[in-house]
Amino acid sequence: MNESWEGFAQRMQRLNPLFELGRGMEVGELKPYIQTILMQVLLTIFYRELNDDDHRRKADIKYMVGDSIKQMRLLADDKQIERITSGLLYQGKEEYSKPFEALYYDEIRQSWETQTFRYVTMDELYTNLEIGGSIVYKLTDVAQEMIFMSREMAEEFSITIEQLYSMQLIKNGNFRKATRNLDHLISRVNRLMANEFTFQKEMINNPKILLMEEEWQRADNRVEIEKQFEEEKNHFRTITSMIEKTKRRNEKDDLIQKELILLQEKIGHTRQLHDRFAKLVIQNISYEMKLKAENPSLFWENSLVSFREHFYENWLMKEGVQGFNEIERVLSPIFSPKNEFILPLDWIWGEQEFNETLLTDVVIEDEVEETITRKRVTNWDSVIKAWSYVFQYLQTYGEFSLADLVELPLEVQDLWFEESETIDLWMMFDKKPLKVQVLHRKEDTLSDEREILLYKLMMEYPQFQVFEGLKIFTSFDHRAEPFTWYRMKITPFKICVQEEK
Amino acid sequence: MNAETIKRASAVYFTLLKDKVIDENSEHFQAYFNPEVRQTVLLLADESGTYIIESPKRIQLVVQPTGSVFATNFTHLKEKHRQVETKKHFHLMSVVIMSFLAAIDRNQAAKIRTKREGISYYALERQVNDLIMNWDSILKAKPAFGEEERIDMKEVVTTWKYMEVDTEDYAVKKGNRRTRIGLIAGAMRLLETEGLIVILDRDDIPKAIPKQELFERIEYLYHDYDRYELFKKLMTSEEGEHAENSSN
Numbered sequence: 001m002n003e004s005w006e007g008f009a010q011r012m013q014r015l016n017p018l019f020e021l022g023r024g025m026e027v028g029e030l031k032p033y034i035q036t037i038l039m040q041v042l043l044t045i046f047y048r049e050l051n052d053d054d055h056r057r058k059a060d061i062k063y064m065v066g067d068s069i070k071q072m073r074l075l076a077d078d079k080q081i082e083r084i085t086s087g088l089l090y091q092g093k094e095e096y097s098k099p100f101e102a103l104y105y106d107e108i109r110q111s112w113e114t115q116t117f118r119y120v121t122m123d124e125l126y127t128n129l130e131i132g133g134s135i136v137y138k139l140t141d142v143a144q145e146m147i148f149m150s151r152e153m154a155e156e157f158s159i160t161i162e163q164l165y166s167m168q169l170i171k172n173g174n175f176r177k178a179t180r181n182l183d184h185l186i187s188r189v190n191r192l193m194a195n196e197f198t199f200q201k202e203m204i205n206n207p208k209i210l211l212m213e214e215e216w217q218r219a220d221n222r223v224e225i226e227k228q229f230e231e232e233k234n235h236f237r238t239i240t241s242m243i244e245k246t247k248r249r250n251e252k253d254d255l256i257q258k259e260l261i262l263l264q265e266k267i268g269h270t271r272q273l274h275d276r277f278a279k280l281v282i283q284n285i286s287y288e289m290k291l292k293a294e295n296p297s298l299f300w301e302n303s304l305v306s307f308r309e310h311f312y313e314n315w316l317m318k319e320g321v322q323g324f325n326e327i328e329r330v331l332s333p334i335f336s337p338k339n340e341f342i343l344p345l346d347w348i349w350g351e352q353e354f355n356e357t358l359l360t361d362v363v364i365e366d367e368v369e370e371t372i373t374r375k376r377v378t379n380w381d382s383v384i385k386a387w388s389y390v391f392q393y394l395q396t397y398g399e400f401s402l403a404d405l406v407e408l409p410l411e412v413q414d415l416w417f418e419e420s421e422t423i424d425l426w427m428m429f430d431k432k433p434l435k436v437q438v439l440h441r442k443e444d445t446l447s448d449e450r451e452i453l454l455y456k457l458m459m460e461y462p463q464f465q466v467f468e469g470l471k472i473f474t475s476f477d478h479r480a481e482p483f484t485w486y487r488m489k490i491t492p493f494k495i496c497v498q499e500e501k
Numbered sequence: 502m503n504a505e506t507i508k509r510a511s512a513v514y515f516t517l518l519k520d521k522v523i524d525e526n527s528e529h530f531q532a533y534f535n536p537e538v539r540q541t542v543l544l545l546a547d548e549s550g551t552y553i554i555e556s557p558k559r560i561q562l563v564v565q566p567t568g569s570v571f572a573t574n575f576t577h578l579k580e581k582h583r584q585v586e587t588k589k590h591f592h593l594m595s596v597v598i599m600s601f602l603a604a605i606d607r608n609q610a611a612k613i614r615t616k617r618e619g620i621s622y623y624a625l626e627r628q629v630n631d632l633i634m635n636w637d638s639i640l641k642a643k644p645a646f647g648e649e650e651r652i653d654m655k656e657v658v659t660t661w662k663y664m665e666v667d668t669e670d671y672a673v674k675k676g677n678r679r680t681r682i683g684l685i686a687g688a689m690r691l692l693e694t695e696g697l698i699v700i701l702d703r704d705d706i707p708k709a710i711p712k713q714e715l716f717e718r719i720e721y722l723y724h725d726y727d728r729y730e731l732f733k734k735l736m737t738s739e740e741g742e743h744a745e746n747s748s749n
Contacts, residue, residue: 003530058705095623116512122617129699129710202613205558205713282640291557306721312603312734317632320639324592324653326736328579329566331595333722334715335695336521337551337564
């Protein structure tokens with residue numbers, strides 16, 4: 001076998017996701033542009049992930065697709081946008097949510113193998129599993145690799161190479177690019193950290209995964225990992241001192257100074273992330289050791305019986321059932337007892353109540369009613385009217401402090417109490433900064449109450465459309481004292497707008 | 502066994518009865534792992550026809566397949582489907598749950614993936630369909646099947662086959678028992694109420710994400726050889742013994 005075959009399977013597995021991007025989508029005249037569009041969408045997701053922006057739901061991705069198409073001066077109808085979106089998420093029919101598949105030739109086994117991958121996957125950090133809701137997506141390693149590859153970093157991509165690259169850039173005075181380069185580094189370390197977190201969760205829940213081969217090697221790597229982090233620190237020190245030097249050399253140039261300060265801050269942040277990551281890795285290793293030492297029984301091999309094979313495939317599928325009580329017997333122990341009678345041993349509980357049955361009783365017959373979330377009917381007209389004053393302020397002064405509410409005309413103040421939603425929205429703005437992107441969306445795709453408010457405001461008062469694309473955030477108003485307004489104690493934070501660079 | 506042990510054990514057991522699950526942050530979790538307390542709790546559990554499922558993060562209480570005095574969400578659902586017309590829907594939902602459990606009961610690597618991606622209702626529909634089509638051919642192979650024997654099975658096959666997959670009408674889409682997806686939604690809601698899965702993207706393409714609690718129950722109940730033998734015996738045992746006893 002000559003060297004052209006060396007590592008061939010791996011090469012192909014790396015390239016396949018690129019080849020498959022957008023393939024087989026029926027999008028008519030958009031076909032030649034599809035890969036460019038999708039790459040832009042992947043990059044958008046990538047940067048949102050980097051900036052902790054959780055606007056990465058399917059509806060948001062759809063918006064990104066539409067936006068990219070518009071930016072590229074192309075035209076698409078809703079159906080095409082829908083198709084492109086689902087084509088990035090799944091292969092084939094959306095309903096089955098299948099991953100992508102591609103073939104590659106394995107030069108060692110001398111056979112064709114199938115590779116399965118996805119471009120995006122659920123971001124557990126942002127998807128709210130408690131309430132349900134919609135999936136927030138993040139890029140998979142495969143998709144990230146595509147992004148790194150497109151920067152000619154196809155070789156073994158490690159944190160250190162990224163750092164060396166940054167140093168090179170700083171030397172050449174390309175500060176902006178160096179800053180951006182650090183973004184990649186941050187994303188890389190974030191990803192590794194998320195992996196460690198998942199691994200930790202997985203390990204605690206199910207220590208058997210430690211028996212999986214690849215995980216075994218981790219323990220042996222400990223020394224190496226620690227060494228790696230030591231090196232990391234040295235690199236950062238070099239970078240920082242280099243910046244210091246450059247800073248002194250360019251003392252007069254304000255622009256460079258600003259750029260350098262930014263860079264320095266970013267490096268500080270990156271360092272912190274690395275330190276946190278290091279701690280996590282070490283913590284996991286110690287967990288692992290503890291688990292192994294204290295609970296060896298957890299690692300006993302899997303039993304020979306499985307539900308899938310013995311209950312489902314060999315029995316239910318192959319033989320069918322005589323009567324359904326057979327299935328019921330198998331399924332019944334999946335469920336916990338529900339106690340519906342007062343136990344005679346009430347002394348155990350004293351005043352504790354058994355009100356659980358009341359709460360969780362499944363009323364299946366009425367399920368149509370049950371599944372429709374009872375939405376509070378909000379009189380948005382009133383909400384919008386009340387808020388229009390705030391946004392008028394925002395438009396003129398760029399910020400509005402809650403303390404100013406008291407200054408508003410009395411009839412406007414009355415408006416604030418007509419709908420409870422009006423007040424509640426204040427708290428909503430206190431969450432994360434909101435980047436306004438509502439103007440070109442359909443109302444029913446908006447899920448954030450703040451977005452609904454802005455959408456409705458823009459529809460009612462077109463002058464507020466200037467807020468599109470701006471960032472709205474809150475900050476604490478230092479000059480004001482907490483005050484009481486109609487029996488509500490209010491912390492005087494203020495809402496501000498900022499133009500996105 | 503002293504009074505103090507019994508008191509602590511009952512506290513654990515009744516908390517389990519009330520909450521179904523005790524996780525590692527509960528004071529009862531620590532109490533449970535005292536060997537004497539644990540013995541007593543296990544005794545209480547066994548006497549009342551329940552199992553206790555232990556894992557590093559939590560303990561759970563479920564009913565035994567035979568002779569538990571307790572009702573469950575499952576028996577409730579059955580109660581609500583007593584009529585001839587609705588009974589087959591209950592049977593079908595049981596089949597859906599079987600298919601779902603089979604779909605998630607895979608090797609470790611696949612399990613981790615399933616926890617992230619979930620199983621879409623439509624993918625589950627295909628699984629159930631495979632099973633039903635298989636049953637269809639079993640029934641056709643023997644003339645007595647479906648006529649004298651296995652009448653329920655035949656009815657379920659027929660009901661499924663003539664059922665639409667989904668409906669376009671959004672207003673009746675949710676919880677519509679006359680479509681396959683509607684049935685699946687019903688079955689998944691049962692597991693959701695039990696706290697075993699999370700349902701995401703409810704308004705788009707719903708997906709059921711299994712929780713660790715469910716994997717632990719599967720592992721305990723169906724991956725154990727002795728219990729497998731017990732299930733086998735139960736399934737082949739005569740109807741008379743435990744036949745559809747409405748009191749449990």
